[in-house]
Amino acid sequence: MSPIPKTAPFAEDEIDILNRVVGTASPIQRAWLAGFLAGVDASGGLLAPQPLAPVRPAEPLTIVYASESGNSEKLAGDIAKAARKSGLKPTIIDMADLELPTLTSAKRLVVIAATWGEGEPPARAVRTYNELMGENAPRLDGVEFGVLALGDTAYAEFCAIGKKIDERLAALGGKRVVDRVDCDLDFAEPAARWIGDAVKVLTPPNASGRVIEVDFGAKPASAPGTDIVEAEIIEHVDLNSSRSDKETIHVALAFEGGALAYEPGDSLDLYAENDPAYVDELLKSAGLAGDDKLRSDFIKTRDVTTLSAKTVETYAEKTGHQYVKALIADGQVKEWIAGRQLIDLIATFPIALDAETLRALTRPLAPRAYSIASSRREVGDEAHLLISAVRYESHGRARKGVASNYVAERLKRGGRVRVKVKPNRHFSLPAPDKDIIMVGPGTGVAPFRAFVQERRATEATGKSWLFFGDRTFTHDFLYQVDWQEALNDGALTRMDVALSRDTPEKVYVQHKIWDRRAELVEWLDKGAYFYVCGDAKAMAKDVRVALVRAYADVKSLSPEAAEQAVATLEREKRYLQDTY
Ligand SMILES: Cc1cc2nc3c(=O)[nH]c(=O)nc-3n(C[C@H](O)[C@H](O)[C@H](O)COP(=O)(O)OP(=O)(O)OC[C@H]3O[C@@H](n4cnc5c(N)ncnc54)[C@H](O)[C@@H]3O)c2cc1C
Numbered sequence: 001m002s003p004i005p006k007t008a009p010f011a012e013d014e015i016d017i018l019n020r021v022v023g024t025a026s027p028i029q030r031a032w033l034a035g036f037l038a039g040v041d042a043s044g045g046l047l048a049p050q051p052l053a054p055v056r057p058a059e060p061l062t063i064v065y066a067s068e069s070g071n072s073e074k075l076a077g078d079i080a081k082a083a084r085k086s087g088l089k090p091t092i093i094d095m096a097d098l099e100l101p102t103l104t105s106a107k108r109l110v111v112i113a114a115t116w117g118e119g120e121p122p123a124r125a126v127r128t129y130n131e132l133m134g135e136n137a138p139r140l141d142g143v144e145f146g147v148l149a150l151g152d153t154a155y156a157e158f159c160a161i162g163k164k165i166d167e168r169l170a171a172l173g174g175k176r177v178v179d180r181v182d183c184d185l186d187f188a189e190p191a192a193r194w195i196g197d198a199v200k201v202l203t204p205p206n207a208s209g210r211v212i213e214v215d216f217g218a219k220p221a222s223a224p225g226t227d228i229v230e231a232e233i234i235e236h237v238d239l240n241s242s243r244s245d246k247e248t249i250h251v252a253l254a255f256e257g258g259a260l261a262y263e264p265g266d267s268l269d270l271y272a273e274n275d276p277a278y279v280d281e282l283l284k285s286a287g288l289a290g291d292d293k294l295r296s297d298f299i300k301t302r303d304v305t306t307l308s309a310k311t312v313e314t315y316a317e318k319t320g321h322q323y324v325k326a327l328i329a330d331g332q333v334k335e336w337i338a339g340r341q342l343i344d345l346i347a348t349f350p351i352a353l354d355a356e357t358l359r360a361l362t363r364p365l366a367p368r369a370y371s372i373a374s375s376r377r378e379v380g381d382e383a384h385l386l387i388s389a390v391r392y393e394s395h396g397r398a399r400k401g402v403a404s405n406y407v408a409e410r411l412k413r414g415g416r417v418r419v420k421v422k423p424n425r426h427f428s429l430p431a432p433d434k435d436i437i438m439v440g441p442g443t444g445v446a447p448f449r450a451f452v453q454e455r456r457a458t459e460a461t462g463k464s465w466l467f468f469g470d471r472t473f474t475h476d477f478l479y480q481v482d483w484q485e486a487l488n489d490g491a492l493t494r495m496d497v498a499l500s501r502d503t504p505e506k507v508y509v510q511h512k513i514w515d516r517r518a519e520l521v522e523w524l525d526k527g528a529y530f531y532v533c534g535d536a537k538a539m540a541k542d543v544r545v546a547l548v549r550a551y552a553d554v555k556s557l558s559p560e561a562a563e564q565a566v567a568t569l570e571r572e573k574r575y576l577q578d579t580y
């Protein structure tokens with residue numbers, strides 16, 4: 001809604017208050033207010049409220065979020081809403097855009113931080129995070145703060161970034177007024193509780209009563225297309241040859257009643273089921289074979305593979321198993337669980353379990369995200385995914401990733417699967433006349449198929465350059481025909497392919513970036529956008545290092561100046577990552 005104009009017959013601070021309340025109100029709330037005021041006038045002012053107490057300007061609240069897949073960002077919005085209701089004036093800042101000195105004047109600060117990689121900050125937040133941890137970070141004496149940490153207990157470094165930020169803010173002189181809460185993947189409830197507590201603590205006593213009571217309780221309907229929907233699988237094709245040691249499935253999904261509202265760069269959350277053979281083995285080890293209700297529940301709704309330190313503690317607590325207790329007492333848990341799953345715990349330290357205890361060792365089965373590999377402008381009511389089957393061996397046992405093998409082994413053409421759009425406005429295409437450089441080895445190439453389709457459909461005039469990599473030309477060249485067509489019709493301007501196992505020396509995308517450094521830097525100097533998608537552990541870091549080196553070499557810059565050149569691209573949001 002457009003703001004109340006300065007010419008309205010109110011004092012300036014009253015206009016400010018009206019804008020805060022009416023500006024964010026829903027259409028229903030505004031309609032109610034209009035009707036209410038009309039009623040007051042019609043009754044000759046009988047319902048007129050008592051004169052308001054003198055108005056004080058709302059107290060500010062700074063909300064910083066460090067997010068990769070949007071959970072922390074969404075919670076930042078939730079806090080802002082609750083804070084506004086409580087009479088505070090919230091400002092939300094993406095950590096990627098945060099200039100640390102501005103925090104020194106923040107009276108109240110809330111940080112919501114996710115942990116990524118192996119205990120690392122979300123990619124966009126790296127610069128600010130490093131500055132915060134660095135020796136030049138400003139003092140934050142007296143700033144009242146609280147931290148909400150998001151993470152996944154499956155990772156050894158659970159909520160590491162939230163923990164470190166919480167410690168650092170205190171070390172810089174901040175005053176922790178709300179204790180940190182570390183949330184697992186099922187964060188909705190604990191996060192909502194923390195938000196309620198935090199807003200209560202951070203709201204000064206004089207703020208309440210000044211706020212016009214409006215019921216914000218009713219949840220707004222979720223944005224169209226972001227609900228869970230069931231899709232039909234209309235294509236299910238292994239893009240690797242039968243002689244490849246990989247299996248990467250192209251899945252085309254069709255939706256009844258129209259396509260999902262997705263944009264290039266978005267992902268789909270896919271709701272998988274567990275491998276029945278694994279669940280059977282787990283139930284057998286626990287002495288619960290034959291419990292069909294439990295079996296069905298475990299296959300469909302519980303995370304039965306993850307083994308976290310918390311699981312081990314719960315196991316010791318519930319069973320009193322002395323060897324597990326000893327493992328904990330010896331400080332061996334972190335080491336022991338690495339590469340192991342729940343089945344290992346129960347098989348190694350067997351004890352008869354009841355259904356309730358086994359259930360307490362699991363958490364809800366979380367969906368897995370997959371980049372959408374299509375543009376609606378080209379595929380209409382469909383969405384395409386590219387899913388690599390995760391298979392490996394550890395501690396003498398063959399392991400299979402839950403969702404990727406659900407798709408690869410148990411979903412077939414004609415089958416159905418539940419999905420939900422996971423928007424990513426931080427990984428979207430620029431204006432059609434801008435040039436784009438896309439680095440996407442393996443399944444990292446998926447969103448770039450969407451980008452190229454979109455650019456073809458919109459007749460974009462900007463040039464596009466794809467760096468793709470995989471193992472071999474013959475067996476692993478994902479979407480090879482698509483790229484050839486795109487190069488022919490101009491949707492793709494150029495392509496470099498790194499095939500790591502076709503030559504005696506391994507070649508990866510970062511080597512191709514180095515080879516093409518002169519042209520690459522020229523494209524970037526002319527305003528091109530640089531996108532990286534795929535492996536976060538090694539590839540994304542190696543690519544960034546290669547780009548810094550490329551700048552240093554092409555422009556004869558010192559390593560520091562070259563680093564600054566790439567950091568500038570990041571600040572300008574021309575270096576964009578979607579890595580996992
Ligand atoms: C935004 C986003 C987009 C994504 N897009 C895609 C995509 O387009 N295509 C795609 O295929 N994937 C994509 N992923 C990854 C995907 O979400 C899943 O993480 C992946 O498919 C594995 O899920 P899973 O359920 O099969 O495996 P899980 O059951 O979750 O098992 C994976 C876990 O197994 C362990 N593990 C895996 N390999 C090994 C090993 N070699 N040694 C020891 N332990 C190991 C690790 O702990 C790992 O976390 C994306 C992820 C994100 C966050």
Ligand SMILES: Cc1cc2nc3c(=O)[nH]c(=O)nc-3n(C[C@H](O)[C@H](O)[C@H](O)COP(=O)(O)O)c2cc1C
Nearest residue numbers: 067068069070071072114116119151152155158159
């Ligand atoms: C590839 C990947 C790596 C992750 N690494 C960690 C980790 O090391 N520690 C942790 O606690 N959580 C980890 N997580 C879990 C995320 O922190 C969690 O999903 C969080 O809700 C994401 O919040 P965001 O959407 O704001 O980025 C990881 C998730 C993914 C997909």
